Amino acid sequence: MQKLIAIEGIDGSGKTTLANLLKEHLESKMKLNVIVTREPFSEDIIKLIEKIGWNDPILLVLLFAADREIHVNWLSKIKDADLIILDRYYFSSIAYQGALGVDEQWIKMVNSYFPKPDMVILLDLPIEVAISRIKNDKFNFEEKIKSLAKVREKYLKLAKEYNFYVVDASKDKNEVLEQAIKIIQKNLF
Structure with a gap:
């Protein structure tokens, strides 16, 4: 039966990089069939979010849940994968929209x-390092630092709650990959 790994973390933490490096390593070294997907998943939902904006956190919870339903439905049709790596999953909704003041219990219920996932890997790093990695200069740095600090705090709380x-x-992406591989080998395979 296929395993499901979610990779979570604040913007700039290296989720996409790690997901792709894991796929490459696990396919070449362990001969596993690995699928990498990311959320948001549906182009239609992404376009809708971009059209209406990112300012209504309750609406975002619902739209991300709708997107997740489309995503999970698509994933359920995949039969030949040994491992599915999710670049973000419902914990992102809890962390990001929770940091914006949406009731976490409600977010959890919507996503229940x-x-x-069989495993969640949280990529944690100082906010300043994450900001230095984000290539988009269109945001207000002071505002982004404050919001990411709240999101990071939520993620660390979730890490304790959900193990x-x-x-x-x-660390360097290869060191991060090495840590993740050890965790996966020890706990999943």
Whole structure:
């Protein structure tokens, strides 16, 4: 039966990089069939969010849940994968929209019907390091630092609550990959 790994972390933590490096490593070294997907998943939902904006956190919870339903439905049709790596999952909604003041219990309830991942790897790093990695200069740095600090705090709380594996993402991408591989080999395969 296929395993499900969610990779979570604040913007700039290296989720996409790690997901792709893991796929490459696990396919070449362990001969696993690995699928990498990311959220948001549906182009239609992404366009809708971009059209209406990112300012209504309750609406975002619902739109991300709708997107997740489309995503999970698509994933359920994949039969030949040994491992599915999710670049973000419902914990992102809890962390990001929770940091904006949406009731976390409600967010959890909205997402309670989605499959639980077999493992969650949280890429944690100082906000300043994350900001230095984000290539988009269109945001207000002071505002972004404050919001990411709140999101990071939520993620660290979730890590304790759900027993995430926390990896120091401030390290070189190869060191992060090595840590993640050890965690996966020890706990999944």
